[in-house]
Amino acid sequence: MSPPEPLESPTHFIRTRIRKEVESGQYEQVVTRFPPEPNGYLHIGHAKSIVLNFAMAAEFGGYTNLRFDDTNPAREEQRFIDAIKEDVSWLGYRWQNECHASDYFETLYEYALSLIDNGLAYVDEQDGDRIREQRGSLTEPGTNSPYRDRSAAESRELFERMRAGDLADGACVLRAKIDMAAPNINLRDPVIYRIRHQSHPRTGNDWCIYPSYDFAHGQSDAIEHITHSLCTLEFEDHRPLYDWLIEHLPVPSRPIQIEFARLNIDFTVLSKRRLTRLVEEGYVDGWDDPRMPTLAGLRRRGFTPQAIRNFCTEIGVTKSESVIPYGVLERNLRDDLNARAPRRMAVLRPLKVVLTNFPEGEIEWLEAANHPQDPEQGSRKVPISREIWIEHDDFMEQAPRKFFRLKPGGEVRLRNAFIIQCNEVIKDSAGNLVELHCSFDTESRSGQPGADRKVKGTIHWVSALHAVEAEVRLYDRLFRVPNPSANKEVDFVEHINPDSLETLADARLEPGLDQAVAGQLFQFERLGYFVPDPATSPEQPVFNRAVTLRDTWAKLEKALA
RNA sequence: AGGGACGUCGCCAAGUUGGUUAAGGCACGGGGUUUUGAUCCCCGCAUUCGCAGGUUCGAGUCCUGCCGUCCCUGCCA
Numbered sequence: 001m002s003p004p005e006p007l008e009s010p011t012h013f014i015r016t017r018i019r020k021e022v023e024s025g026q027y028e029q030v031v032t033r034f035p036p037e038p039n040g041y042l043h044i045g046h047a048k049s050i051v052l053n054f055a056m057a058a059e060f061g062g063y064t065n066l067r068f069d070d071t072n073p074a075r076e077e078q079r080f081i082d083a084i085k086e087d088v089s090w091l092g093y094r095w096q097n098e099c100h101a102s103d104y105f106e107t108l109y110e111y112a113l114s115l116i117d118n119g120l121a122y123v124d125e126q127d128g129d130r131i132r133e134q135r136g137s138l139t140e141p142g143t144n145s146p147y148r149d150r151s152a153a154e155s156r157e158l159f160e161r162m163r164a165g166d167l168a169d170g171a172c173v174l175r176a177k178i179d180m181a182a183p184n185i186n187l188r189d190p191v192i193y194r195i196r197h198q199s200h201p202r203t204g205n206d207w208c209i210y211p212s213y214d215f216a217h218g219q220s221d222a223i224e225h226i227t228h229s230l231c232t233l234e235f236e237d238h239r240p241l242y243d244w245l246i247e248h249l250p251v252p253s254r255p256i257q258i259e260f261a262r263l264n265i266d267f268t269v270l271s272k273r274r275l276t277r278l279v280e281e282g283y284v285d286g287w288d289d290p291r292m293p294t295l296a297g298l299r300r301r302g303f304t305p306q307a308i309r310n311f312c313t314e315i316g317v318t319k320s321e322s323v324i325p326y327g328v329l330e331r332n333l334r335d336d337l338n339a340r341a342p343r344r345m346a347v348l349r350p351l352k353v354v355l356t357n358f359p360e361g362e363i364e365w366l367e368a369a370n371h372p373q374d375p376e377q378g379s380r381k382v383p384i385s386r387e388i389w390i391e392h393d394d395f396m397e398q399a400p401r402k403f404f405r406l407k408p409g410g411e412v413r414l415r416n417a418f419i420i421q422c423n424e425v426i427k428d429s430a431g432n433l434v435e436l437h438c439s440f441d442t443e444s445r446s447g448q449p450g451a452d453r454k455v456k457g458t459i460h461w462v463s464a465l466h467a468v469e470a471e472v473r474l475y476d477r478l479f480r481v482p483n484p485s486a487n488k489e490v491d492f493v494e495h496i497n498p499d500s501l502e503t504l505a506d507a508r509l510e511p512g513l514d515q516a517v518a519g520q521l522f523q524f525e526r527l528g529y530f531v532p533d534p535a536t537s538p539e540q541p542v543f544n545r546a547v548t549l550r551d552t553w554a555k556l557e558k559a560l561a
Numbered sequence: 562a563g564g565g566a567c568g569u570c571g572c573c574a575a576g577u578u579g580g581u582u583a584a585g586g587c588a589c590g591g592g593g594u595u596u597u598g599a600u601c602c603c604c605g606c607a608u609u610c611g612c613a614g615g616u617u618c619g620a621g622u623c624c625u626g627c628c629g630u631c632c633c634u635g636c637c638a
Contacts, residue, residue, distance in 0.1 A: 008586075010575070037638055072610055072637060128636055135634055139563045142634085159635050171609040173636050183564040185634050213638045261567085261631095272638090288608065314586070316574055316612065320567050321631060328573075338600060371602065413596055445595070458596045526597045553598040 012317040014056065014258055015354070017230060024058050029062035029436045034088065034095070035217070037069045037195040037247065038080035038201070040272040041287040041294045042087045043262040044308065051312035053230055054093045063096035070102045072215045073200040081201065083287070087295040092305045097224070101216045102202045104223055108211050109163065111219055111249045112193055113175055116155045120248055121192065122148055123158040124252050125259075134180070135188050141181035142188045148177065161196055165208045169195050176215075186241045190214055218242040222251035229255045232262040232416065232456070233319065253378045263315065264323045267477040268293045269484050274492060275310060283496055284478070290533075290544050291478045291500050297414040301547025304532035307336040326477060330547045331521055338547070342370045342377055345415060345460040346509045346524040348472055350389040350466065352435040355420065357442075358386040363465070367444060368416040382510060384417055387464035389508045391526075395436060396461040397425060400560060404457035406436070408519055413458040415525060418451070419444040467508035470541035471532065507543075514538045521546070 031067065036042060044051075057064040066088060070076050088095065101108075112482055115121035124131065124147045136142035159174055161167055174193035184281045192215035192518055197208045213543070221229045229242075236259045246254055252396040265269060269278075270293055278292070288295050290301035311332040315324050345368075363385050371379035390406070399407040406412045411421045417440075424437035443450030477497055484495040516532045524530050528548035536542040 012574090016577095021572095024595055033581090035638095039638085069638065075637080125635095131636075132634075137563085140634095141562070170636065175636095181562085183562065185564080189633085191636050196636085210636095212636075217638085234565070234632055239565090259566090266572095282590090314573080316586095318567090318574075322573060325572060325588085331587075343597080355567085372595085372597075403600090415596060417596090419596095451596075455596090455599075460597075523599085526599070527600095549597075549599050551598075558596080 005321040007421070009059055010313075010316055012044045012382075013259060014052070014228075014317055014320070015059070017258070018056060018060060020305075027060070027227050029227070030057050030060035031062045031065070032057045032230060033065040033099070033221065034225050035067045035069045035220075035231075036084050037072070037102060038077060038084060039072075039075040040276050041079060041083050041296055043270055043272075043275060043294045044265065044298065044311075045270040045293075046313045047295060047308050048263045048315070049230065049232075049319075050088060050093060050494060051411035051443060052317055055313075056228065056230070061226070062311055064093070065097045065099050065226070065263045067099040067101065067220060067224070067550075069200060069213065069220075070100055070200070070216065070482045070534060071210050071213060072199045073196060073210065078200055083208040083293045083296065084525040086395070087299075088387050090299060091295065091308065091340070092282075099224060100219070101211075101220045101363070102200060102222055104216070105203060105207055106213070106486060107223060108219055109209075111251070112159065112211070113156065115176065115192075115248065116174075117152055117178065118248070119152055119178050120157065121174055122149075122150055123155045123162070123172050123187075123233055124175050124191075125158075126168060131173075131191070135185065136180070138185070141187075142536050143201050145175070145189065148180075148189070152523075159193070160194070160210045161363065165197070165209070167195055167238055169197055171195060172528055174209075176241075176245070178241075181421060184239050185239055186214070187244070190241060204227075213243050214238060215245065217254065218257070219247050219249060220253055221255040221257075221436050222246060222249075228254045229257045231257060231259055233259050233321070234262075241555045251433070259319065260317050261319055261321045262320065262386045265329065266291065266323050266324055266482040267326050267479050267484075269479070269492060271485070272474050274485065277493070278478075281493070283493060286522045290473070300534065300544065302337075302529060302544055304336050304521070308337065325405045333529065333547050336552070337523065338353060339374075340371075341523045341529055343368075343372070343523045343525050344463055344510050344513060345382070346470075346472075346507060346513070346527065346530070347389040347391050347460065347462050348465075348474075348504050348507050348524075348527065350462075350506060350508050351392045351395055351433070353385050353388050353390050353420070353461070354435060354437050355388065355440050356423065360386055362386070363463075380512075382416060383416075383463045383466045384461075385465040387461045388459045388461045389464055389467060390413075390414075390436075390459055395433075397433075400557075402556060402560070405459055406438075408455070411455050413444070413455050414448055414456050416442075416458045417461070418442070419453065419455055458474055460527075462508045462510055464508075466511045468511055468541055469514070470543060470547065472504045472507040472543045474503070474504065477501045509541065510545075513543075514541045516541070516543075523549075 172189045175189045178187045288296035365381040368382045394405040419441045420438040425490040426434045479495045480497045517535045529546040530543045533542040
């Protein structure tokens, strides 16, 4: 049984538009780019963009570049560049070219010069506060800078001095000369170059002036012959500026910017600023903490690239802002893993059961299918002996009516083994549950005619003699509220869920699981999907729970209570 | 003097140039299969498209006016 085919991509406005353009012969091929700024790790929101960009290019016979938008050396680092490349690769995508906006610094500089020479840009020597004041407000037009009408020659000379390093940070900036009264604030003579005496991860100390996003992005697109520059909604207001620059610069192609809504998921934060805080202030264990919505975190949590791609396809691409329930992400993981993860038995909170009529010292090996729906996954032999561990939750002394598991006097089937009956509940002097004495029905072994006998419940177990002791980490949502960032008066970290990580030090796993390595995926039957943490070892196995199984009993139980 | 967007079922989301019964998925409810209360399989689930008018034989799709939500005043991206 192979994983379900990725769902058929539903159509969306970008695909529809591009298809139309391609069919009318506007483009020979579609070239896109994924343009992260290397100032943090990629998260699930970036995955949406990655999937979209690569899908559009692949669908229309083109390719996608990975381009680092590295125009602000103050916050960009090589380690982020490396991590981003690893994450995109892991997701399953191969970019055509690895590009960097910094590769184009020289060209961009020449473009700036041409703008100056054409009277479309000027060097402003005012400080940031002054420029801000003159920008006006949302309802009032801005006012012209006194430097606005200086000669092109003068601006050129000043700009050359900026580049030469003669001027201090903040001494002046290069501004596009557009319209200080424009209703769109981005058009009120935007700053396109600033001075930053700062070493750059790639260009070192070659430059002390750096282009702004607006001046670098569209031009980089044009240089790479990107046909469709897909970005999120907040850049919608920048499109007039994007187009203005493309129109007034001697660029080699004319890319089109199209905006779509960014991804939001409830109970999580998806802004790099906030994720950076979680990491830097130690609320989580790093960028790859399994509770983080980063690709590195999801990977460590046990998410598969396929599940993430399916998720990104399923949620669609529109211009309306939506919030996707966290459960949708989880379900995509379940759907993918259900199809392919081999099944194993593991007990998270062990309760000892003595099989009173099982011969002392004897070991029996039972056949267990690796996957109930996929015979191709074969089977394995699982040992059982006189003492076994069962899940603490699978026994109740005072059980409600609908409780199908073990209770005093009751019967239950041991998965892959036989039916047992609880004859005696052993407690210590303080009244604490110590162990259960059960007898088993010798005729009910799996595969034998007696196994057909119907009992309500089936529970998992692990032979005490053979069990692998392990640490298992259970994760819950990182935040307690659906929208941690909703209220600007309250710091989002106030909403962190104190119980987002539960460590079980005393889990007992089926033998063999001590040899598992990171990247392998298992379903621990009746519990969920688990994956070895990178820190696992045969001596000290550590597993992460990626996601639980659907649990209708838990729902029922809650409803009854 | 503000500008730019968005509003179709609880959550996503299709809806060709207006054309006759408003896709699909998830969630939810009911039933069946089952040695995972899992999976899987059936069945059900918007007389209605933010609201109000208008145009039309016919409107979610066109027009007008409201209402609501989001984004924009970094030398961040």
